[in-house]
Amino acid sequence: MAETGSGLALVGAGSLGQIFSALLAASGQPATLLARPATAARLLAAGSIRLTGVTELSVPVAPAPAPAGTVGVTGDPARLPRGAGLLFTTKGHQLAEAIAAVRAAWPAAGDPDAWAGGVQNGLAKDDQLIAAFGAARVVGAVTITGGQRDPDGTVVLTSRGGTYLGEFPRGISARVEAAVAALNAAGLPAEAAADIQSVLWSKAANAVGVFGVSVLTRLVGPRMMRRPDLARAYLALIREVDAIARAYDVRMGDYINFPIKSYLDRTDEQNIAYFSSRPFIPGAPGSREILPSMTQDLLAGRPLEVDAVFSDMVARAERAGVPAPRITLVRDLIRGLDPGHYPE
Numbered sequence: 001m002a003e004t005g006s007g008l009a010l011v012g013a014g015s016l017g018q019i020f021s022a023l024l025a026a027s028g029q030p031a032t033l034l035a036r037p038a039t040a041a042r043l044l045a046a047g048s049i050r051l052t053g054v055t056e057l058s059v060p061v062a063p064a065p066a067p068a069g070t071v072g073v074t075g076d077p078a079r080l081p082r083g084a085g086l087l088f089t090t091k092g093h094q095l096a097e098a099i100a101a102v103r104a105a106w107p108a109a110g111d112p113d114a115w116a117g118g119v120q121n122g123l124a125k126d127d128q129l130i131a132a133f134g135a136a137r138v139v140g141a142v143t144i145t146g147g148q149r150d151p152d153g154t155v156v157l158t159s160r161g162g163t164y165l166g167e168f169p170r171g172i173s174a175r176v177e178a179a180v181a182a183l184n185a186a187g188l189p190a191e192a193a194a195d196i197q198s199v200l201w202s203k204a205a206n207a208v209g210v211f212g213v214s215v216l217t218r219l220v221g222p223r224m225m226r227r228p229d230l231a232r233a234y235l236a237l238i239r240e241v242d243a244i245a246r247a248y249d250v251r252m253g254d255y256i257n258f259p260i261k262s263y264l265d266r267t268d269e270q271n272i273a274y275f276s277s278r279p280f281i282p283g284a285p286g287s288r289e290i291l292p293s294m295t296q297d298l299l300a301g302r303p304l305e306v307d308a309v310f311s312d313m314v315a316r317a318e319r320a321g322v323p324a325p326r327i328t329l330v331r332d333l334i335r336g337l338d339p340g341h342y343p344e
């Protein structure tokens with residue numbers, strides 16, 4: 001039988017799924033983690049989730065439903081808690097399969113409070129969630145919490161980042177406030193966003209710009225932004241996303257680590273001077289010399305989230321009749337490099 005209660009549950013036991021569930025459980029809050037059956041079995045055999053990086057933590061796991069202080073792990077969507085907010089933490093190209101598996105068993109009949117959100121980069125995930133669960137059940141979510149997995153299974157929390165949640169098309173609700181409170185209590189800074197579309201599009205613009213330049217140059221963010229040629233390429237990409245956003249009546253904003261409105265309001269020269277003025281000591285703590293996730297995936301030979309980030313944006317541009325030649329070129333180049341599209 002599924003656990004009755006509320007709180008948050010995660011779908012996908014990767015970096016973010018393990019970080020969110022471990023920190024929620026460590027703060028005494030309910031935390032259920034739905035993993036693929038083989039991964040669930042592996043986690044349960046390990047007995048704990050180990051986090052390193054900005055925190056050092058080992059959090060016990062047990063079959064869901066688990067007692068307080070423990071992450072409840074399951075491979076069975078029917079064991080997801082009632083009344084919970086379900087955050088999908090799979091990669092973008094894994095989302096359709098994960099949604100289909102969850103939708104077959106969740107939400108249970110008579111569970112009006114259950115809702116779903118996704119932390120994937122890009123805008124496609126909310127369309128997919130709404131198509132599966134209905135608009136009323138979907139909350140907009142954006143996170144810049146940083147995590148990666150070491151080969152031995154240890155999860156590295158590289159930055160607590162920030163998470164934004166908000167209702168579509170706009171507004172804040174009791175369920176959003178409750179989820180924001182839960183994340184903050186877990187030590188994951190979170191905010192309720194009255195205009196989540198602005199946050200989503202601003203993050204999507206940053207993803208198109210950062211991944212577009214970094215995947216094709218294999219440079220870390222701070223290094224590429226200090227090269228005027230590459231800063232101009234980033235800015236050209238986010239200006240194209242801005243034109244598409246405007247066609248959908250969305251305005252960019254300034255958010256933690258992606259102050260897109262400020263970048264758009266300044267000239268390229270002003271931005272280049274700003275990027276160059278930021279202190280950056282390679283290798284020093286806080287220098288954040290970490291490759292963007294899509295570049296990490298490229299170098300590790302993993303499939304890229306190119307369709308969720310680039311192809312979806314090109315499709316939105318085409319539907320709105322807005323030219324997006326730069327994003328289209330970058331989409332083609334990155335798809336051409338993608339092991340997911342062209343396995344060796």
Ligand SMILES: NC(=O)c1ccc[n+]([C@@H]2O[C@H](COP(=O)([O-])OP(=O)(O)OC[C@H]3O[C@@H](n4cnc5c(N)ncnc54)[C@H](OP(=O)(O)O)[C@@H]3O)[C@@H](O)[C@H]2O)c1
Nearest residue numbers: 012013014015016036039090091092094098120121146147
């Ligand atoms: N990591 C970050 O710093 C960060 C920051 C902001 C946004 N994001 C976005 O957040 C998403 C997740 O990133 P991540 O780094 O956490 O990815 P990740 O480490 O690759 O984790 C994805 C997890 O999803 C699991 N999964 C795949 N299909 C599934 C299914 N059908 N049912 C259950 N679980 C399934 C995978 O399971 P297996 O292990 O069994 O293969 C994997 O553990 C991405 O879209 C990323 O762009 C990440």
